[in-house]
Amino acid sequence: MPELTYWCELAWLPPGEVVAGVLVETSGSRITAVTPGMAEPPAGATRLAGLTLPGLANAHSHAFHRALRGAAQTGKGSFWTWREQMYGVAGVLDPDSYLRLARAAFAEMALAGITCVGEFHYLHHAPGGTPYDDPNAMGHALVQAAREAGLRIALLDACYLAGGVRAPLSGVQLRFGDGDAERWAVRAEALAAAYAGEPDVEVGAAIHSIRAVPPEQMPTVAAFSHHHAAPLHAHVSEQREENSSCVEQYSATPVQVLHEHGALGPRSTAVHATHVSEVDIALLGQSRTHVCMCPTTERDLADGIGPARAMAEAGSPITLGSDSHAVVDLFEEARAVELDERLATERRGHWRAAELLQAATVTGHASLGFPDGGMLCPGAWADLVSVRLDSVRTAGVGPPAETVVFAATAADVHSVVSGGRQTVAEGRHILGEVGTMLAEAIHETRRVRA
Template sequence: MRELSYWCELAWLPPGEVVAGVLVRIEGSRIAEVTLGVTHPPAGAVRLGGLTVPGLANAHSHAFHRALRGVTQREKGSFWTWREQMYGVATTLDPDSYLKLARATFAEMVLAGITCVGEFHYLHHTPGGTPYDDPNAMGHALVQAAREAGLRIALLDACYLTGGVGTPLSGVQLRFGDGDADRWAMRTESLTKCYRSARDVEIGVAIHSVRAVPAEQMHLVAEFSQRHAVPLHAHVSEQRAENTACVERYAASPVQLLSEYGALGPRSTAVHATHLSDVDIALLGGCRTHVCMCPTTERDLADGIGPARALFNMGSPITLGSDSHAVIDLFEEARAVELDERLATERRGHWSAAELLAAATVAGHASLGFPDAGMLLAGAWADLVSVRLDSVRTAGASQADAPEVVIFAATAADVHSVVSSGRQVVADGRHVLGDVGAMLGEAIAEARGPGRDNGEG
């Protein structure tokens, strides 16, 4: 088993303390030993300058949305008009082009310090809805992309059966659906068997939303999660229109409906959770359901500002996601949780830097089925992310205020080294795959299709 040592100028250690001179010894994919008080790098140890934190967890991603960056800013519509442009990209992808796009997108994540991604996957079949020869070909492409980019993946296979509450699938939506939850479960069971012995892959499940899964079929997804002891994620109350349709059909909010059908609990994550009642907040917190905030996407799509602190105070662990990838920067997502709440309340100081770092690390990994990640501790996954403290954004940081500077001023561009599962994937700000920008440019041009890279169509 390969052994490596990294000497950290400063390291963020549990329960949230910044310590100088920390030596981390790695065996294989795990941290073997953490030694404090090492004043100089020992012979053979790799020096990590700045502040080293555990690997970040991107708890909510749709990899193919990366092809939309910039293009959707030309229109002044809503979530629903943005969705039509997203569907346009969804029509073009096949397993080969999806592999290219996802690999480049995941590599961008690694450059930003992300060592685990929760990929909310519903692009299952051909554009007409016919399964590929291997019905999980698109899922396999995502797993391969994550491995080649150098991060772990929780592939959250989404059940997607209707185009709206009580509305059948149509158009490109047909490629999202399996017909009913029983057939979804059969396909997902096959996917699970493929990766049963893989330590770097977690096959979780998802209820796309109350719009996409009829209430009477939700329990089958919840039972799958319970039977296999895997994460269950769901888009929840992202839009007011979703709440209205749910109440009209079921006389219950989305949170209440998911609770009734057994889809909430410590293994579950409610994504967005933007428009909630006090009852919804109490239900989510009372059963310790994670809540994934995606502030950049929520701002970009004009969704609103969710009650993150109220949820946390009621017992819901908060996690972070880049979702539609308008930007990929978990430091931006973390500070936005605080800054957006300031706008909503006209008060400062809802979250500490340590709480936001925990959301980006240990809480996010736990929500994705990797509870032994996100900590610089012996036995944990060997994920080390080092952030410069001498850039134009971070210069002047001291040991005492390094977490505040990183959370409230640093960007993904300040990440200079990433060790993921014991392998150094980023050194001096460069990914081992080479020019990730060029990879993205080529993959996005292919995903947008003829005429789409100039805004047409």
């Protein structure tokens, strides 16, 4: 890639302050220099209006869930009834259709300013559980989709062995399983080898949940993370029923079980952590385990409101994810962390805008194995996300960082540079009409299910 220069009207720079007239120089995929205080753009520089942020990191995604938006939001029910609808989509995808759906879903993320995604991947095999000729064909489809959409990807390959606490897999769940953790590890090692040395792909591990991975199998998954110095993510305490089943079976909470089997630590992320005890919060914080909040999904599925502030104060870095893609807008996820906490406590002012932007950028990247992302500084990934401050949502609102967190939406992102490559210009993705791509890919899943 060539050497390129960008002049930012305003830029959010470390350690979290807005600076005017910032010149960002890049070479290939990296930032080479950042110079503040440039009143006017020099000749040849691309002008970026509004507030320019480092790239956003979507720390928890299930790309195929995008096919459920609008189709699973109405009617009575719970997480468990929604899950049956999700299984309907999971049952019909193959590597080709998964590529088309994920590419469109990732392009939507790019339009929203996301430059790195943590894809929590458990749709491994063909229907019935038969491996494809390449057992990682579905994972390769996700990597290809991310690259074409212009995102880096942490492919978090999930171990999924049971249909519930000590219950066998059945139905579509058979697609998710490898039999045991040792066989999962063989497949995961092959996946990691395929992308060894590829800077835009991090192959990590995931313990799907306490429901899906018996405790005695967890150390094998944790060992993969330790051996590769790779991220290890897990769904944790999303539902009260999950907690009660775990306590009944193991006389411990999900967090306690993960702790006892070596699955917590600075490379680990507990996703959701909605219903956690004071002991759980202490274990997560003392181990410096990240916690990924997904507020738009947690409210969509009626999960509840997790104690994000308490977990952060205990020592857990907070990240953000779109999870089921009911909404793809990390500004909405960020402000929801604050606004939902207001609902739960009946008090305001739990999070500063800078803290929430940090969760959406540098902390999210670090949790996905990209510690050199999410910052506008020399040596970091050349990710620049520019947000309009003159739209009907943001015009005349107030300080720029607070405006973006508490007023802007994904629609206000007008330019995205990801790894030195401009993927969004004037609000349009390089792949073309993303809405059409999504409609075609989702229609295909519905046609096959019909």
